[in-house]
Each structure stands twice: as C-alpha cells, then as structure tokens.
Amino acid sequence: MKQSQIFGHTLRENPKDETSANARLLERGGFIYKNSAGVYTYLPLGWRTLEKIAKIIREEMNAIGGQEMFMSALVEKKYLDATGRWDVPIGFEAKGKNEKTADFVMGWTHEEVLTAVAGRYVNSYKDLPFAAYQVQTKFRNEPRAKSGLLRGREFIMKDLYSFHASEKDLNDFYEKVKAAYFKIFERCDLKAFYTLAAGGVFTASNTHEFQVAAPAGEDIIFICGKCEYAENKEISKLKNGGECPKCGGKVKMEKTIEVGNLFPLGTKYSSAFDLQFTNAIGKKELVIMGSYGIGLGRLMGTVVETHNDEKGIIWPEEIAPFKIHLIEISGGDADIKSRAEKIYRDLVAGGIEVLYDDRDDKTAGEKFADADLLGIPLRAVISKKTLERDSIELKKRSEKEAKLAKISDFSRLKFE
C-alpha cells in the first residue's frame, strides 16, 4: 500500500476532548473515525488491524472445534420475551418506519436466538456437543459510552455458544475456551488474568473474565502477585494487601480492562426454549450451555492502551496493519525514488505487507513522526545517505537504535 493513496491520513493534533490513549492515537493515526460517542467507523488502516485480530480469534476458535456462523442482527421480541430479557434496558429497539411490524431489538447478545435455532437440529445426545460462534456487530445502549473503543454502543464481538449433554462436558469445553483465550491474548501481546466474576444479565452463577491491567480500565480486580488467582471486586471478599486464598501470596488491587468473558449458562436458556435431547437410555434432558465473548474493538483499544509511547502506537507484530513501513527520503531525486519503488515492489511480490511512504510533499521529519504514530513494527528507510553505502536503514518501533543492512541482504530477509 502506498501511503500517498491510502484513504485517511494522520492528524498533527490530538482530537479535542479525548483523554484516553486509544481514542487519541487511533483517531490521530487515521485508524478510526468517531461518528458518535461509542460509535466508530474503522478506516482502512484500522480495519486491517481489526481483521488481524478477527483472524487470530477465528483460528483459535476453530482449533477448539468452534464452527463459524452468522446470526440475524435484528432480534424479534418473542426471543427475548422467552427469557424476560426484552425488558433489559440495554437494547436499541428497531421499528419499521412505514408499516406495522413486529417489535425488534438490535441484537445485543444472541443466546436466545441460537437456542431457538438449536431447537430444530438438536434431538439426540448424538447431536451434542457442538459449539458455534459468530463475529458480528452488537448494539448496546450504554448509559455512558467512554474511552474510545473501550466501551461502545455499537461494537464488533465474537460470541461463541456451546451446547452439551452434561455438566462435565461443559466444564471440559470451558477449560478449552479458557486455554484458547489465553492464546488469543498472548498473540495480541497482552497479559490477561483469568478472573472470577459475577454473571450480570447473562446468568445467575459466577462467571469468568479475562482482565488486562491498564490505568484506563474501569474494572477493579484483586489479584495474587504469586499465583495470579484473581477475583473481580464486584464479588470479591479479598482486599488489597490481603492473603491469597489459593497460595497465601499477597493480593493486590489492579485497574483492568475486561477483554473476554466466559459464562457457564447451565440450563437457563435451554429451559426457557425447552431445548431438550434424548439421552442414551431414551430419557429427555435439558441441554447444558455456555457462552463466551470477546469484543474485538475493545481488544484493539486495549492493545493501544498498553502499547504506546509519547510518539504513538507500538503494534504487536501479529496485529500490526503492516509488517514494514518503507520510507523514502528522496528530496525528489528520481534515482532514489526508483530504487525505493523497486524495493517496495520486491517486498509486495514476496508477500510482505508493506506500507510505502512515497509522499513527495512530506519532509523526512514528518514521515518519521507519522511512522512513530502509526506504530508499524519495522521501519525501513531509503535515502541518499543509505544508498551511498548500498544499504537500507532498519529500526524497530519498539527500539531506539537503527541499524544499516545491505539491500541485497534485506530483500532476502524473512519477516515471519
């Protein structure tokens, strides 16, 4: 991608009023555009990163047997009436403008919908277990959207639902999801804590959350410094400086961002929809369910909150919008430009995702400042200075020092 052609560009100033790092840096960098409070457009640059996060999530969900599907975003009243959740004030109601239609809500979760769908296809214990997920926009009328991508009224979420013949089977799968979530967050270079929490409007039982420590977080957890056992403040009897009930270590309090959750739903939804199966001895039993969510935008925002410096974002390798930021400082010199172009074409031909700053009307300083703001992991500079030594200057965004590499070696490098 040539930077001269990309839709959207960087801004020199922080957006007015924004205080959270993710809102400031993502808007300044041209990753996202705020349409309304908590409602965002992902610009091409930001969408590349969001898609990479989605790819990681899909890979890990598929690896534990999750099957991707796609449910309706419009959810008719009858579904939520079955569980009494039509009255939960979180929804945006959707009504037809021109005619009388049934009442709908913009989907803010899909337990009811999928449980109803499953009713047609689950008859026998042989149809179980299965797990299905989607990546879809959710609509929740937040009383207070805030902090950029961290709490939105419209956001893209991966929601996974699992269906089981027994409590034990659910628990086994729950552990698999837990392990998959750890992998997802590790691949995004996030240190997430598995935390005991309350169920809210989803389930009466305790649930689990993955929490990432960050000052911008709105959750508070108590976590053992030794074994990392953690509980959400909303249900915890632990206290700061207290003793860990698991290992005796010292408990500390942390502000955190909830990046994922796991809900053991039990039979709450299967009983509401009378979702039963015939077991091996011919008796009917209720299906046991679980649901598991990750907000993709919030995850992206969390990465920015935890991966930045005074100059901009520092993307983790796997979710960076591009792998290499190639910059030419040619001063209009046609020879330097053509050398840079060739390197760009070679990289593209080699399947390397590269953003090429080919802009003629920007000075070196501005290109560097933009590169720091955009946070692509490796910066490669071609200029008169480097070409005199038949070299290219390489600098990792995460490091201070640059080094020269021979162009011939550079083209052979592997960037995996």
Next chain:
RNA sequence: CGGGGCGUAGUAUACCGGCAGUACACAUGCUUUGGGAGCAUGUAGACUGGGUUCAAUUCCCAGCGCCCCGACCA
C-alpha cells in the same frame, strides 16, 4: 440518570455586544528534503431554536452533541 467541563474553518485554538484572528491542513507556483521546512497567493468558520438588545459568535433560556467523574454496566 446525577455532577462538572466544553461546542468558533478539515484539525487545534484566540479574541470580542458592532469587519472573527492565528497555526497546521488543503489548492497553485517556486525553493526545500534525515525528526512535524520557507516564501507568495488562494479556499474555508461561530451546533440548533428562542429571548434580551439599535446590534448577539459573544449575555440569558432551552434543546442537541462531545469529554470527564459518579451511578449503571458484558
């Protein structure tokens, strides 16, 4: 939903009861090119509605919007 702050060009801001200014961005030309360049010229602006006033972007009221704190929350 309670409290606070704020709404001026594409962005960030200044001033003001009487012609709205600056910087950046943008356009054109020339110069410039290793850390947000220079000169010249140009385009572009007061959230909405009501009130006070000879006159409102400015003062008052209401609405809407945005940010922050709290409540709530996945």
